[in-house]
Amino acid sequence: MGIALEVTENLPATLCGKHYKVSKNIVKLDPLTLSLKEIQRLKWIHNLLVLTQSRVGNYGCHGMHEWAMVYSGADIRHAESAPLRLSQRETDEIVESLPITCSHFDAYRFFSP
Incomplete structure (x- = not known):
């Protein structure tokens, strides 16, 4: 200081x-x-x-934290103004199949039921 x-x-x-x-x-x-x-x-x-x-950056997360924000969601707040191109099931399958490796891992905690 x-x-x-x-x-x-x-x-x-x-x-x-x-x-x-x-x-x-x-x-x-x-x-x-x-x-x-x-x-x-x-x-x-x-x-x-x-x-x-000192840690190496991870730039290949493919925005998984963004997908995680709509993971298993019953109430997607932007569904009418910006509908997703995938169904809820397809979105959930993608999130479940790949690791979330960026610093936005909290998207699961804050945006999932």
């Missing part, structure tokens, strides 16, 4: 909050204003970024 930003134009509102100290045109995060929960959150995010930085 020892990084300072030099602001050459108007100071953005996002850097005017209670966690920042401004001196002339230099902005710094003030770690003493962070709660324990905020510190833990920042450490978690930092750790996630460190872990993912």
Whole structure:
């Protein structure tokens, strides 16, 4: 948290909050204003970024997370405005036959019954 930003134009509102100290045109995060929960959150995010930085990207997921959002769905919110070209059964078969390998795996959890 020892990084300072030099602001050459108007100071953005996002850097005017209670966690920042401004001196002339230099902005710094003030770690003493962070709660324990905020510190833990920042450490978690930092750790996630460190872990993912060295991993090889997966660019061959073929948008499986998008298919997963309509997996086994009885109520597809865009069915009338943008109908799917496959039946529900066909969609489910595709999702069940291939792995979801991208970071959108949560599509199963959030969009499936």
